[in-house]
Each structure stands twice: as C-alpha cells, then as structure tokens.
Amino acid sequence: MIYFDNSATTRPHPQVIEVVKRAMETYFGNPSSLHQKGLEAENVLKQARLVAAQYLGCKPSEILFTSGGTESNNAAIKGVAFQYQGRGKHIVTTSIEHPAVYDVCKQLESFGFSVTFLPVDRDGRVSVEDVKKAVRDDTILVSVMHVNNELGTIQPIAEIGEWLKQFPKTLFHVDAVQSFGKLPLRVKEWGIDLASISAHKFHGPRGTGILFKREGLIIQPLLMGGGQEGGFRSGTENLPAVAGMAKAIRMLAEEGKRDADRLSELTRYLREGLSSISGCVINTPAEGSAPHIVNVSFPGMKAEVVLHALEERGFLVSTKSACSSKADEPSRVLTATGMDREQALSAIRISLGRENTAEEVEKFIAAVREVGSMRSYMKEKV
Template identity: 50%
Template sequence: MIYLDNSATTVPDPAVLKSFEQVSTTFFANPSSIHPLGGEAEKLLIQAKKQAAEILHVAENEIIFTSGGTEGNNIAIKGIALEHQNRGKHIITTQVEHPSVDNACKSLEKLGFEITYLPVNRNGVIALSDLKQAIRNDTILISIMHVNNELGSVQPIAEIGKIAKQYPKLFFHVDYVQGLGKVPLTLRNSGIDLCTMSGHKIHGLKGTGLLFVKNGTTLFPLFHGGEQEQAIRSGTENLAGAVSIVKALRLIMEKERLYKQRLYELQRFLREELEKIEAVKVNTPIHAAPHIINFSIPGIKPEVMIHMLSEEEIYISTKSACSSKKSDESKILAACGFSDDRAVSALRVSLSYQNTEEELTNFIHVLKDKIQQFKEVME
C-alpha cells in the first residue's frame, strides 16, 4: 500500500496509541471527581496541558483541549462573534478557507453578521493591502488559515499578525491544522489570539485537538455544562485523548526539526516528475508547504483516477476530505482563477515524514499507466 492522503488523516503513531490505551486503562476516572482516582486523573490532565504549553511556547492556561479542527474553528469564530457582537458584527476571512471556517462564517451571516471574503491570487495567497482595506471600526475578527489544505499555499501569517496588533479591539484567529508539524508558526507575541490544531493530522487520534486562546481573549462558549476547560469547552475531559495529542505533538515537532528538509526534497521530486507528464498540470505554487502537491488531469474526472489508483493500493484524494463527496469543482482552485477544466479535475497528493522516494516513483509509474489506459478506453 502507498498512502498519499495525509492531509485528510494520518496513520496513528504506535506510541500515541499506546499512550491512549495506558491512560484509558489506568486513569479512567473523571478528572472532576473529588476522590483520589479523580485527583490522579486531574493531575495528569494538568501535566498534559503544561507539556503542550511548553512545546508551543505559550502559557498553560492558554491551552484548551478540543475534539479537533472543526470544533476548534467553531469555538474560535462563533465564540468571538457571539461574545463581542455588541461592539461590531464584521468578520474578515478568505475565499479559500476550510469548510469548518467557511460554513461557520456563513452560519453567522444568518444571525446578522457581515463577512468579507478576501480574494486570493493565482498562488492562493491574499494581498495584505486588501486586508488593510477591509478592516473597519466594527471589525471584531480576522480568521485566516495558515496552510491551505488543498493547494498547500502559505498565508503571510506573521505580517497579518502585525496588522492585527494595530487594532487592539479585533481578534485574529488562525486555522493551523495543515501547517502544524510542517511549517513553523510562532504564537507568542505574534498578534494571534486564537489558533486551531488537530490530532489526527499529526499521527494522533481522531477526536483530539487543541485550541490556543491567548490570555485576555474572551469567548462565548458553544457548550454549557460543568465549566471544564475554563468554561470554554464544558464536558467531561477526554483525558486519554489529551495525553495522546500531546504525545503526537511532541513527536511531530521532533520530526519537523529532523526531517523537514527531506519532505521538501520529496515534494520537489514529485513536482518535477508530474511536470514531465504531458496530461498533468501542477496547481500548487512553488513556495508552498512541503507536504502537499495539487495537480489536475483535464478531461479525467478525479474520482475515476482515484478509483483506478486505488485498484493498485495507491491512495490519493481530491479537495478536502470534508467536501470531497460534493461537486467535482474545487472552490479553492476556482478562487485562484484556474480554468474550469483544471478546477473540476484536481487531485491532491499529501505526504507524511514516513513516505519515501521509492513510493513516489511507483506512484508516478502507475499514474502514467492509468492515464494511458483511460485514453485508450476513450478512443
């Protein structure tokens, strides 16, 4: 099997699975219980939060454990909107966000909020001048992703943070789900107030996530209950999940430190090989995150090619896994100005630190064969 769909989800690391099992077995008590077993569980939860904060270089009370990227994005966006709507109802985002951001913003439009969707250039990147122009007196939130999940485009988050700092009454949220462990991002003193991370994108487990909430940032909670997680995310804590995502976070940061350059080399190799295939058009910009390559094969439906490759146990994807079962057209590619034939035939290869050049060589060989097979059938 050659697995090249790591932006959809990653294979859980055995050490992460082991940590989840150990905590589930030994520290099964509710961290809110006042008996000794609950106390031990609470200590472990506090320790996990402390370790996450150390890895991310933030304060311990700035870490909120969540169930993943979608929940984190919704808590951040709707939490700011509902808490600060008396000050303004204007939010700025982009035309190329993940569905969990895009649809969260669209849901707020039904409640009377006004959303500015910034355009992007051919590389999928916003213009800072457009952002500056869009900020108004009633703007309460900027929500912009770090790395695009389809194209791999990297937004100028550091520069956006500097702009956001000039407007102390607005908040800046970053969806860091795709960038975590691949493209470094500084949180402390960055102008970022909220930042979403997900466990299953970094060889952790589905249903685990982190939300950085900078001190002084107030949110209207989406869940009301026992006021766990500083009343931002009520509900009995998923202690095993919290420990497992911190383990995954530690491991992916180490891999980023040791092997990031190798990931760039794999991406460069794949790009060069794809560009040699006449039927293929590469869509990902040159200066992109190291793990994503998006390309189109005009004239071939993406699901057809995905099924053909799956027959050889090679797994790639089309668009975001959260929207891949909808219409063929990539909204992201369309926003970048790509032609219809490329926007409806886009495919995505997404790498992990575990992939090898040999796997990519085999993938290219099979891809060429499948394109030829398709042409022969259509003739």
C-alpha cells in the first residue's frame, strides 16, 4: 500500500521508535521524584525542551508538553478566554479552522463569549483586512491556523501578527499543527503568543505535542493537579513520547528543509499529472500552499467511492479531515471557499510525506486516470 495520508498522521520514524523504547526501558522514573531515577527522567524532559526551544527559536520555559494538537488548541483558547474574560469576551477566528479550534470557539459561544468566524476567499485564505476590521476593544484573542489541513492553504500569519503587535491585550494563537517542520514558524518575529504543535504529524509519536506559550503570559490551566509544566498542564509527563518527539524535531532540524523542498517538487509533479486528467479539479491553490497537501475533486463522483477505488489500486488517501470523514455532508472548509456542494462532496485529500517517491506519484496519477475514466460507472454507483 502506498501511503498518501500524511496530513492525518505520519509513520513514526524507526529512530523515533527506538528512542521511545529506550526511554520506556531506561527512564521510567517519575520526573517529579527526588531520587536518582526521577532526576534522570527530569533530565530527559529538560533536554527535549531544549531541543524544541532551539528549533522554535524560543526559551525552554516557553515550551509546554501536551497530549497533542487538540489539547494545545483547547489549552490556548480556553486558557485565554477564562483568564481574560474580565477584559473582554470577544474572539476572532476563521471559518476554516480545524474542529479542535472551531468547536472550542463554538463551545465558548455557549458559555457567553462572542466569536467572529471570518470568511475566506476561493483559495481558502483569510484576508488580513478582515482581521483588522473584526478586532474590537473587547477582543481578547485572535486564533488563525498556519496551514489549513484540508486544502493546504497558507494563512497570512506574519502579517496578522505584525499588525496585532499594536494591541498587546489581544493575544495571538496559531494552530501550527500542519505547518510545523514544513514551513518556517517564527514565533518571536511574528508576535505569536501561543502556538499548537503535534508530534504525530512529523514522524513523532501519537499523543504528544507542544503548546508554545510566550514567557510571562498567564492562561487558565485546563488540567489542575500536580503542577507539572509550570502549573499550566498538570499530569505526569509522557516522557517516552516527549523523548520521541524531541528525536523527530532533531531530525527536522537536520533534514526538514531538504524534505520540504523534495515534497514541493513531488507536489508540483503530482499537480501537473492531475491537471491533465479530465474531470479532475485541483482545489488547492498553486501559490501559497503547503508542500505536502493537494486537494482534488471529481465532480459527479462521491469522494468515498473515489477513495475506495484508489485503495483497491493500492493508494491510501482521505476525504475531508480524518477526524470527521465519516459524516456524509460537504466539508465546512471547502464550502467556506464558495465551492459548490457537488465539487465539495467529491473532494479527496492527497498528503505526501518524506517516504514518498516520484515513482509512487507517477503510479498514483495513472491510477487516478483509470478511476476517472470509470466516471459514468461510478456515477451510477453514487
């Protein structure tokens, strides 16, 4: 099987698996224990924090380990909302966020907060002007994702962050789950207060991630308890997973740029092939999109049917995002771009990873051509 679903998750790198295994065997102490085993474990965490901080260009104290992207997003948004509700109860976000942001904002609405969900253009990009117009005196948070997980569109994070610098009481959160390791994330330069990162998207272990939290920023913790992670995230640390994530980050530092360039090259090749297939519409913009995601539609065919036809030919892709792909309704993200229902219902996401090759892409294009040519048969199946 050829795996083209790297935005859903990636295969953990063998060296990451080795580090996790070694950490489980060797560093089993509780990092909070005062004896030798505890200190050893604490040291592993310290090293991992340093690796992450160096990669992000921040201080180790600005790195909080969490259980992944969903938790980091919840911790950032609810943490700011609950801490600063005395200042204001308005939040600005976009209509194309991952459910781990979108649904959190919906939940906050039910708690009495008011949320502006900004529209996007046909490429799935929010306008900086719209952000400027939406921010008010009582806006406590702006939350915009870096790379959209369905379309791959890159959002104007640097410009939004630059503009927001004049409003220090309006905090800036970025869901960087799909961009981390693929695109530069300049937390300091861009005035980012909080950023969410998830290890399983870059060949690290599942169930671990990072919340970058600017030094000195107070947020209400989601989890209370033993006071780990500076009191912002209680719970005995998942040390083996954190050690594995640090290994994956080290590998990004060494090979990430080269991998991203190679992915861009493969994606270009993939787009070229797909654009020559009749009835195949590329939804991901050619400019300003991440190096690993291509979203395509086959109007008249149901995405699920295309997905299974490709699976029969040995390729694993996805429809919508992995978390919501069971629902039989058009994607909220694609619909937000103004895409019609038929095109949105026939969309699949191809997401490449460091293990994919040009040969695999070539075979995939041939498979898509074959599936596309069965259009009238597929239509009947719908």
